Each structure stands twice: as structure tokens, then as C-alpha cells.
Amino acid sequence: MNDTPVIYLDNNATTMVAPEVLEEMLPYFNRWYGNPSSMHSFGGMVGRRIREARERLASLLGASEEEIIFTSCGTESDSTAIYAAIRSYPEKKHIITSRVEHPAVKNLCDYLAKNGYRVTTVGVDKSGNLDLDFLYDNLTPDTAIVSLMWANNETGVIFPVEEIAEKTAAAGIVLHTDAVQAVGKIPIDMQTNRIDMLSLSGHKLHAPKGIGALYVRKGTKFSPFLIGGHQEKGRRGGTENTASIIGLGKAAELAAAKMSEENTRVRELRDKLERELTQRIPNCFVNGKDAPRLPNTASIAFEFVEGEAILLLMNEHGICASSGSACTSGSLEPSHVLRAMGVPFTAAHGTIRYSLSVYNTEAEIDVVIEHMPGIIERLRQLSPFWKSGACMAS
């Protein structure tokens, strides 16, 4: 590990803990370390700070405090939501999800499919938009839950979950959304929609890792995932992660304050990155370009080169991003999201995801724009497929 400055464009993977967040958290490790469940006021005062954090997070979501359950991460929130629904409706044996979900939902649904559930996966078109007709056609009285992400982690494509919620609510079916990538980046108001459950994760919005939350709309049938103490009104046992909950509350307050910057300045930086790279580099395109997308995410396919090699050359310049290629993940198949969108092999293996945050500057984006054409050209000179690529372009 060293302290060389990096250009961090991997904010959909995780984010820096905001300095204001860290500052609020620190005293709760070794100064005010009491247990909020204790009778003494030393613990009780921590309980008050947790209530404040809950209010702050509820306010970001347009929710009320009792609709927020703190969890350990986005994955726990997703599992809690899906198990809550299927345990609340034991007679229903059908689940609907999409082909492009995060593993937290996808792998759980795959598991349930092997354990007595019928799982319908809704496809997407080449822009990444959900096949709504197929979704609506498959809502049945046997459907226990529909779980669809709000925004995709790889492409940033936004699903119309609020519109979908009207249909599922009318059909009396629980709708859960994995909003891990959406919360803090786009405005969300649970008062104006009919979504039943929503998962979020602290470390995607400048709170620490190891803290998440699940929104559960008042009146939604619920069954706890972690059974234990009376914490979170008996909906999630386990002593509260006090410092991190307080951190998440502060991060939610900051996200609300920076929402407009995210959707103006950060969006402009992202658009500049996409515009300049697609202009300067032949045979490259933006995945999901024509779909509604998060303001911070650019998924760019560079044809005939491989993602891991691109990332390592970017790393030489201190630029951090992610790839949809097989090699980076250790799996042998390229991203299931890009495959679902029908991105050809020629491009899926060479897709790089740049994800920005409010901490990125225009100077950083300019450095990336300056280095990328050389990196891609260098690898294409090594690629046995590049000659045919050049022909195809002409």
C-alpha cells in the first residue's frame, strides 16, 4: 500500500468515507461506546444519536423513521426483503426478477429456483431497458415478490420501478427494489410511490462499509431475517453498529445537500468523458446510451481489447475503474449484464465502467481523457483481431 494520489472513478464499487461522516463517527468508538439498549444514560445518549440517524436517512428517502431497518449491508437488506415476502406468503411460489440484477439478488433467486420456487427473469433490450410487457404479463396470483434494481451497477441504467409499483400494488404483489446504486445519486421519494421495500448500502454514498438499511413500507407484511434481540423493533436482531449508523445518517444528510451537484456538475463531467472518449477512440461506444441513466456512470466498450489489460494500464497512471470482462472477476464469462443487453463478445470483454462522485474534478477527467486513447491503441497493436476491426470500421 502506498499513498500515491489516485484518480478514483470506481464509486459504484465503493466510495470514500466523507470527512464529515468520519468526524461524526469517531467518538462512538472509544468515547461514547455505550450500548443503546442499556438503562444508563451513557448508553441511552447513543440511542438518541441513532434515532437522529434514522430521521436523517428517512428524510433522504421521503420515508418515516419506523420504516427504516438498519442492516449490515446491501446484500443483507436484499435477502431480508426477499425472505420476508416469501415467508409472509408461504403459499405463493413464484418470484420475478431481471436478468441484470446484482449477485445479491440474482444468486439468491438462483438458489430459490433450486429450492421449490419458480423464478421468472425479465430481459432487457440493447439499451438496457426492461421488457415491461413481459414483466406485466407474468404477474400472477402465485407471485410472492417482484425484485428489480432501481439502477444498474454496471451501466447506470435506471428501471422505472415507480411506474412498475403501480401495477404490482394493483395486483397485490410485493415489490422490492435494490436501490443500492440509486440512493444518494437520484432523488427518491417513497411518499409518492408504491414500492414496498427498498435496499440501500452505506458505502455507496460516502458512509463506511458494513452498514446498510432496508426500507419497509408501513403495512407491508414482514418477517425478520436475523432473529435475536429486540433491536430495530424486533425486525433485525443484533447490537446496533452505532458508529456506522451515525455515519450513514450523516452521509444521507450530505447526499441530500449534494443531490443537485451530482445531477449537474458530476453529470457534465461524465458526459464530457463519454463524448471525448468516443470521439477520440475508434470502435468504441457507450453501453446503455439511449436509456435513462444515473448521472455518474459511464460504461464504455472498447472493441477488440480486453478489460483487465486496460485496467492495468490505467492503473499505471493511477486511474481506478472497473471492467465487465471475465478476467477481472475470476469468472470465465463476461458480464451477465452486458450479455443480457446483447453487447457482442467483441465489445463485452473490453468494457470499462467509470463511476464518478462529487469528489471528482474536471482536471481528473481531463487526465483520463488524455491517457485513454494511448492505452487502447497500445493494446490494439497487440491484438490479433484489430486488423479486422480496422477493416470493419472503414
Place this chain on the structure above:
Amino acid sequence: MWEYTDKVKDHFLNPRNVGEIPDADGVGEVGSLACGDALTLYIKLDENQRIKEAKFKTFGCASAIASSSALTEMVIGKTLEEAEQITNEQIAEYLGGLPKEKMHCSVMGRDALEKAIACYRGKDVRVVEGNIVCECFGVTDIQIERAVKENKLHTIEAVTDYLKAGGGCGKCHDKIQEIIDAVLGAAKPKVVAPPKGKLTNLQKIKLVEETLAREIQPSLRKDGGDIELVDVDGNTVFVRLKGSCSQCKMSQVTLKQYVQTKLQELVAPELTVEEAAS
């Protein structure tokens, strides 16, 4: 993040012997775009049948590029008989080791070398030897036996690390385990003759790619159109029509009557062609 050795990083950042040899004595091509890595190796011999020049072009991750670069350094100056003795382990050792999930990069290097030598000797290297076990990545029982023997592999995961076999759908795990048991138990594995004419997924994708490029794209491009391979799922080939083809009212006729017929004729009779959802 992979833990690459300094030598891997060096060969990735400063690859040796990149390029093509137009008048090569032997050329070995392995892998494909669909697989995520591919290597073309060129060798040229001197009057004493020693490899005097070796060059490569590689599409793939850092360890694939580094393995190719290392391979060229290792073979230059060797006779073909000496070069044939190079194992994938030696390529990995030359680089100071590879992460175990990346051992298949060294196997790809060894395979390309074998093909280049076979090419020089005039053998037809396109024939797949043995019986296909892993259909996703087109790996045969003979390849698996050899990797298990040479590298003392004990588990299915290790076979996947070295050959990719078993890394796709996972349906072949039982067969791989049987081979491991047979080889390690020193029992003679059953070798069944491969079904005649049956293509692996990988061979199918490569043949479809080649046929599209050779037979179909040139005539579509004459009319300002183009076609792109999106996916091959079983016997269904998904393509996307581009340029003038995409607006053409006759595009469905083109697909079925022209593209599908050509592919059925030149690749496999059971193929059907569909337009990828857009």
C-alpha cells in the same frame, strides 16, 4: 486484484517480440474473441532448423500477454525438438509464477507453440483430438488428462484454472472428476470415439464468425449494410443487421433465406438464425 509477479508485470508492460512474421514457417492460432483470450504465434527457422525468430499477437488479460511474450523469449534459439519439450509449467515458472486462476494463459501459450510446430510440419491441426468434455470452452478428455498428469491437478477447480474446462455451465463436472480419478488412480480412462461432425460451442462460434466474415459480410457491405454476431445459444445464432440492412424491409428474407442457408450449409445444418432483440 490479481497478485502478479514483477516479471509478469514487466512482460505485460514491455512485451517482447510483438508482431507478425509475414513469411513465417509456422503459425499457431488458439482461442477466440468469444473466449476472452486468443493468441497467434509465428515462428521462423534458420538453416539449422533452430527457431531464429518468434513473434506474437495476443488479445487477452495481462497474464495472457505476459505468457505470450515469455514464450517467444523461451523458444528463440531452440530446435523444434527442444521447443516441443516446453511445458505450461515452465512458461509460468519463467514468469515467476502465475495466479492459479490464470494458469490457462500458460496452457494457451504451450498450445499455440504446438500448433505452430504442427503447422510447420504440415499436420492438420484443426482436428480436435479426443472427446469433447467441456462444451462451453471446447476442451477434450485428452487435454484434461494431459493437464491433470503434467500439473498433478486433484480438483475440478484446478482443471478449470488450467484449461477453463468446467468454468461455464458446469454440466461437465462429473466427467472431469472421472478423468481426474482415472488419471490419479492410474487406471486407463475410457476413450470413446467422438461423435462425427458434432461441433463444440466454441468451434461453432468460431466457424460462424469466419463464415459471416468470409461469405456474408462482403456482399452485404456492397449494398451499404452489415451484420454482427451477437450470441450463439445452442443452435440459435443471434445476429444484428446494421447499416442499410437494418432499415431494409427485406431484412427478414435476407436473414432466413441467405444468412441462415449459408450457415446451415457451411457450419451445421441444424442452425437457425434470429435477429437479436433490439
